[in-house]
Amino acid sequence: MNGVIQDIIEEFELFEDQMDKYSHIVDMGKSLPVLEDRYKTEDYVVKGCQSKVWLHAYESDGKVVYEADSNTAITKGIVAMLVRVLSNRIPDEILAEDMQFIETIGLRSHLSSQRSNGLNSMIREMKLFAKAIKQKNEVNS
Numbered sequence: 001m002n003g004v005i006q007d008i009i010e011e012f013e014l015f016e017d018q019m020d021k022y023s024h025i026v027d028m029g030k031s032l033p034v035l036e037d038r039y040k041t042e043d044y045v046v047k048g049c050q051s052k053v054w055l056h057a058y059e060s061d062g063k064v065v066y067e068a069d070s071n072t073a074i075t076k077g078i079v080a081m082l083v084r085v086l087s088n089r090i091p092d093e094i095l096a097e098d099m100q101f102i103e104t105i106g107l108r109s110h111l112s113s114q115r116s117n118g119l120n121s122m123i124r125e126m127k128l129f130a131k132a133i134k135q136k137n138e139v140n141s
Contacts, residue, residue: 004085005101012105021106022074029076032083035069048121050114051075055122057129063088064130079122086126091134099123
């Protein structure tokens with residue numbers, strides 16, 4: 001299991017109360033680096049999210065790097081967690097990640113259907129970026 005995922009699972013095991021888990025998610029969002037305003041446009045909005053989520057990705061040394069932001073605290077924390085798990089990995093690792101940790105920490109079962117759909121949209125978009133970078137690299141090699 002990816003070390004970052006294991007860290008997240010262990011962090012959430014510290015909390016018994018769902019509100020404490022939500023507080024931890026909000027705190028994760030606060031640690032997200034500031035996304036440049038040029039990426040806070042409709043071109044970078046993740047479709048299917050109730051809140052505004054902006055996602056930018058680029059390649060660095062063969063790895064995909066994600067940058068993101070949201071206009072709501074919980075969603076910003078969720079996307080921060082996804083960035084933490086998927087960023088700085090090679091495309092094949094990202095595409096193979098089953099994201100099972102989301103169930104393990106009990107997040108999905110406590111999300112509204114709209115937030116759960118948004119979570120799925122964020123994951124799908126991040127995997128699409130990884131797939132596009134992988135295909136670009138295959139064409140160029």
